[in-house]
Amino acid sequence: xxxxxxxxxxxxxxxxxxxxxxxxxxxxxxxxxxxxxxxxxxxxxxxxxxxxxxxxxxxxxxxxxxxxxxxxxxxxxxxxxxxxxxxxxxxxxxxxxxxxxxxxxxxxxxxxxxxxxxxxxxx
Amino acid sequence: xxxxxxxxxxxxxxxxxxxxxxxxxxxxxxxxxxxxxxxxxxxxxxxxxxxxxxxxxxxxxxxxxxxxxxxxxxxxxxxxxxxxxxxxxxxxxxxxxxxxxxxxxxxxxxxxxxxxxxxxxxxxxxxxxxxxxxxxxxxxxxxxxxxxxxxxxxxxxxxxxxxxxxxxxxxxxxxxxxxxxxxxxxxxxxxxxxxxxxxxxxxxxxxxxxxxxxxxxxxxxxxxxxxxxxxxxxxxxxxxxxxxxxxxxxxxxxxxxxxxxxxxxxxxxxxxxxxxxxxxxxxxxxxxxxxxxxxxxxxxxxxxxxxxxxxxxxxxxxxxxxxxxxxxxxxxxxxxxxxxxxxxxxxxxxxxxxxxxxxxxxxxxxxxxxxxxxxxxxxx
Numbered sequence: 180x181x182x183x184x185x186x187x188x189x190x191x192x193x194x195x196x197x198x199x200x201x202x203x204x205x206x207x208x209x210x211x212x213x214x215x216x217x218x219x220x221x222x223x224x225x226x227x228x229x230x231x232x233x234x235x236x237x238x239x240x241x242x243x244x245x246x247x248x249x250x251x252x253x254x255x256x257x258x259x260x261x262x263x264x265x266x267x268x269x270x271x272x273x274x275x276x277x278x279x280x281x282x283x284x285x286x287x288x289x290x291x292x293x294x295x296x297x298x299x300x301x302x
Numbered sequence: 303x304x305x306x307x308x309x310x311x312x313x314x315x316x317x318x319x320x321x322x323x324x325x326x327x328x329x330x331x332x333x334x335x336x337x338x339x340x341x342x343x344x345x346x347x348x349x350x351x352x353x354x355x356x357x358x359x360x361x362x363x364x365x366x367x368x369x370x371x372x373x374x375x376x377x378x379x380x381x382x383x384x385x386x387x388x389x390x391x392x393x394x395x396x397x398x399x400x401x402x403x404x405x406x407x408x409x410x411x412x413x414x415x416x417x418x419x420x421x422x423x424x425x426x427x428x429x430x431x432x433x434x435x436x437x438x439x440x441x442x443x444x445x446x447x448x449x450x451x452x453x454x455x456x457x458x459x460x461x462x463x464x465x466x467x468x469x470x471x472x473x474x475x476x477x478x479x480x481x482x483x484x485x486x487x488x489x490x491x492x493x494x495x496x497x498x499x500x501x502x503x504x505x506x507x508x509x510x511x512x513x514x515x516x517x518x519x520x521x522x523x524x525x526x527x528x529x530x531x532x533x534x535x536x537x538x539x540x541x542x543x544x545x546x547x548x549x550x551x552x553x554x555x556x557x558x559x560x561x562x563x564x565x566x567x568x569x570x571x572x573x574x575x576x577x578x579x580x581x582x583x584x585x586x587x588x589x590x591x592x593x594x595x596x597x598x599x600x601x602x603x604x605x606x607x608x609x610x611x612x613x614x615x616x617x618x619x620x621x622x623x624x625x626x627x628x629x630x631x632x633x634x635x636x637x638x639x640x641x642x643x644x645x646x647x648x649x650x651x652x653x654x655x656x657x658x659x660x661x662x663x664x665x666x667x668x669x670x671x672x673x674x675x676x677x678x679x680x681x682x
Contacts, residue, residue: 187348189346190346191347198348199348199349200348
């Protein structure tokens with residue numbers, strides 16, 4: 180599961196007011212190489228919740244992403260874009276869990292696939 | 303966001319790196335269906351990403367949507383249902399998905415041309431019909447149906463809780479809510495329709511009385527005996543297990559409540575007949591393919607099912623003569639410039655359905671297809 184995915188997911192358990200972002204419990208992280216595409220990164224940037232991405236990258240063991248949300252000028256810097264690219268697309272959570280920030284409920288991640296199925300009483 | 307719909311090189315949930323946007327492709331590529339994606343994903347997406355209500359036909363097959371790329375899949379749906387059907391579970395599931403997709407694709411066009419209601423109009427036999435009359439005819443169908451079923455308009459006796467099984471975009475529900483002041487709940491397999499139905503209800507100030515959800519008529523998401531009027535207007539033909547369909551209708555009916563089924567059937571079999579003639583079966587099969595219909599049954603079969611559940615006051619009538627002008631009227635509307643161009647902008651499923659219309663006419667003319675109404679009451 181890429182951090183791009185993680186950035187989109189939220190815990191929608193019944194009664195939970197704010198299920199985003201999910202906390203990450205890491206068991207196994209792998210790195211996969213992905214072709215660098217600056218246009219894509221520039222377009223996807225506005226859709227990303229930056230703080231959530233930074234926090235997530237830290238839990239995955241990467242600390243080089245700037246904490247403050249970058250200004251648009253940063254998007255022209257290749258240096259920045261490469262870090263953004265790495266965090267967003269190349270870091271994968273293979274095994275672990277996503278944790279609901281309110282209830283602590285864990286959504287397991289196995290073989291890179293998060294299981295977001297809610298139980299009957301959570302719907 | 304850019305306007306163009308699909309990327310032909312990407313598949314499934316994918317980031318289209320050609321356009322640097324996200325596209326989810328339609329079922330055209332036999333990957334995830336839009337409706338599947340919408341319902342699965344919305345269950346776990348952060349609120350700021352939830353999709354907007356479905357727009358006009360050209361866009362329906364693509365949705366600008368923030369989604370994971372290359373994450374293969376998210377497990378958001380438990381595997382197969384437990385409904386007991388005479389079809390294999392896999393076939394039943396495929397049928398349900400086909401139905402949902404068909405209506406997801408066609409609903410907008412139909413609404414555009416025909417309005418609220420997705421059922422036949424009721425006409426005097428042999429009347430010639432103008433396309434401008436069709437909406438009034440569809441309302442007449444509802445009124446005649448209520449009359450046949452003996453539903454009272456008396457404020458002390460009229461229905462208060464209605465379920466619309468196979469509700470489409472909610473035309474019947476909204477009509478009944480307005481007419482009787484009743485609360486109505488509708489179920490449909492099509493998420494696009496459910497969403498649209500709710501939107502229309504809200505727009506008409508009926509959101510406190512009518513609500514719609516995605517649901518399976520063979521496993522209705524309601525407790526026993528909840529409704530005093532159980533309404534199935536032209537949805538029965540989609541049910542692969544008529545017996546389960548009817549018993550669910552009966553289950554959710556309150557004591558003394560009324561069940562109304564208006565549906566397409568094939569002619570009753572003669573006492574000596576075991577099945578329809580081969581040519582009849584062939585014609586029905588072609589229609590089934592186009593409209594995502596499972597095997598047909600006869601009006602008599604429905605009556606037998608209702609009898610087996612000890613329901614009372616069972617009445618059935620053949621209204622084929624009263625709907626005969628309907629299909630020519632539909633074809634007429636399709637052949638107008640607006641109809642034609644709109645059709646071109648929907649999708650293959652809708653077009654296939656449109657091309658099958660003459661088959662329906664043939665079926666009626668050859669006395670094979672019957673438009674039937676069957677009603678009954680649950681004992682006190």
